[in-house]
Amino acid sequence: MLIETFADLICPWCYIGKRRLARALADRPRLHVELRWQPFQLNPDMAPGGMERSAYLAAKFGGTERARQIHLVVEETAERDGLPLRLDRVRRTPNSFDAHRLVRMAARRGLGDAMADALFHAYFVDGLDIGDRDTLAGTAASLGFDFQAIKGLLATDAEAAAVASADSMARQLGLQAVPCYIFNRRYALSGAQEPASFLPLLDLAVDEQEGVTVAAD
Template sequence: MSATEATAGRLEIVSDAICPWCWIGKAHLDAALALLAAEGLRFEIGWLPYQLNPDMPEGGVDRRAYRTEKFGSWERSQELDAQVAEAGRAAGLEFRHALMTRTPNTVEAHRLIRLAAPDGVQHAVAERLFRAYFQEGEDVGEPATLARLGAEAGMGEDALAAFAAGEAARAEVVAESLGLARAGISGVPSFLLDRHLLFSGAMPAERMAAGFRRAVEILRERAA
């Protein structure tokens, strides 16, 4: 989309890099955006940080131990993983939970996504991180891994250098994640149009498209 092409507004996705429903939601979002683009509705896309586990140790933890404690048993965790995998297949995604050994702290992943904005590749970086974690078993809390994934998704040298320096966007990511939680967002993915919260959840593409379409109509009516 050219800089001069009009959009229907800025659509932002509140997400965490290790949220399976966020990857499923992104798949449905991409399909919804394609439906709306065919009608002439196009959006500026951005990603906002949300930490599902803000107290996670910096180096992450063993996934099996963490989820066993969280859900009461490993068997229950596997049942939930199977539900996610089924929903993923319906969205055209393959989850490989057997490859996932770590539950990482996601501040570094959010830093990477934020620093991808000037290059216009936030959407691509988010997708690359989801695929790396859920399908390839990568540790998306490890800075060297993240830098490689960012480069694969199209981030430029300046953005990657800022990420490698270690502090760029850290304070902003933490503050924004806390701010979104305090504003009432308690689940991800959540979708905002021009900073108006539309809905949360990985609903099917047709329902998403209908929600975005109606939101555009309402905001245009208010502006008229």
């Protein structure tokens, strides 16, 4: 089964949703799945260097108090799901385009899903700026990639056209918020759903594809 996740690496609900999908998949161990990351930028017009976090929150939510209320809901949800989340450590809201490029680079070695996990941790737990290319190369190095090689690739336009095309496709399909999960390019499920919400679609795939092996990402 192919599951494509349209998400942004700076979206806390995408971070939570990824864990919930993993929990659902753990309940269906006989299902062979290819997990494929698809980029979606929540802030496509963000400056390349990102934006100071408090200014971003004030602009997006109309003030720090409203942002604090929203963050409290996110933090409580993450805690219930057993996910570490340290929004207090985040100092800049980055442009996530290069981070999406890095996930695609990693996917070529079968590590796209692992790279997404590493970038989520870097941003939501360590509070790192995942728009910074040194940070991105360091995150890649933690998965066994060569730091200088990745930094060199990020200095080129490698995977840039692919990321832009996928993001554009998502908008043409009508996506306005993420996460959104597409199953076998036939069925869609939006939002950071509870694990049980994924099971009917996973069970459908078991019925349709019993015994068919799909290489994991």
